[in-house]
Amino acid sequence: MLSDADRAFLTKYTGKAPGNDALWFEALTHGSTGEKRTYERLEFLGDRVLGLAIAEWLHDVSPDDEGRLSQRLNALVSRNTCAAMAREMGLGPHIRLGKQARDDGGQESDNILGDVVEALIGACFVESGWEAARSMVRSLWADAMEGKAGKRKHPKSALQEWAAGNKRRMPEYQLVERTGPDHALRFTVEVTVHGVGAVQATSSSKQDAETLAAEEFMEKYA
Template sequence: MLEQAVRDYIAALIGAPPKDDALWIEALTHGSTGERRTYERLEFLGDRVLGLSIAEWLHATSQDAEGRLSQRLNALVSRATCADIAREIDLGRHIRLGKQARDDGGHDSDNILGDVIEALIGACFLERGWEAARGMVRTLWSGAMEGKAGKRKHPKSALQEWAAGNKRRMPEYRLIERAGPDHALRFTVEVTVHGVGAVQATATSKQDAETRAAEEFMEKYA
């Protein structure tokens, strides 16, 4: 049974009181609890609902070519964007975690926050249908759509073009460290441009660490 505070929280997100308590508990439950039903299957579904919702939204509101639309879509559904939106709605305090995951900071993990917000979208789709799930996405992602997500060149592409334009070798990325438990991994990556310098950055995925390293390299050397 959902606690009243969680019930009220979900109702505010989906625009109606939740009907199936077990479905929403599943969407909020991490594997570290040891429970059989966790958010993973709902996250799988919600990821697809989110992608279609954003793709339809972009197609309806932008005249950009396919390449630009794909760039914005990838940014808007990225793990970092999902986690940022989850933090905006204080989702972390409602996620059900085992003791070790809580102690390791799972409530603020990009991976967990991103997965759970997608699981909630999946649960909304199952309980209330496409229109409600799309409405949920449009409400939660309205700020990101109006912002700069995906509008500027990806930092790794920008760094590669900068290196080519300055007759330098292509950037080389190297994983320095992979640390932490599976639910709260931290990756440290170093990017080097021969003859210029090197910069390290840390994030919750190797891809995000490479992106941050490229961005910081450009800020420092470009």
């Protein structure tokens, strides 16, 4: 069921060759395919495994108080951070999407990318247990945890961390307008942080518009 490329990808990021193809196939499958088993249940599990792995890691390495630890945890396990991780991994081409979801840019959707990363963590936990899943998380999140100098944050991740650090609600993105013919679509997105402000941006993809809006929000308000 898994392609050779899928198997090589999973081996690289989980530390061992996948043993249960059906499990990993499920973790990579979006509901738009019409398949009965999709990543949603594994994402539910992986979200909890990721949260525990990061919380344990922060407790081990950081002297911060509970409030600051919570802020860092929220930023590190956010959908934006998970999506940024997926992009670094090159996950998009391995996700199984229906035609409409592909045409709508599903391989670049923060929601889908973030969910599938968590589903892969969940699958690792199911197949190999806590130690393997924790090792996977620590390997993937090493740069994010260390905050290495010179590593520019994705604008959406930067805005997420700014909001958490300033005790604001998480940014909310809304599609305001979709215009143009299918071959030249334009998307206008608005990002809002409650109590701070809102910014709109337009681009040729919804994902790019969200990124531009986050970047402009940071320039205007941060």
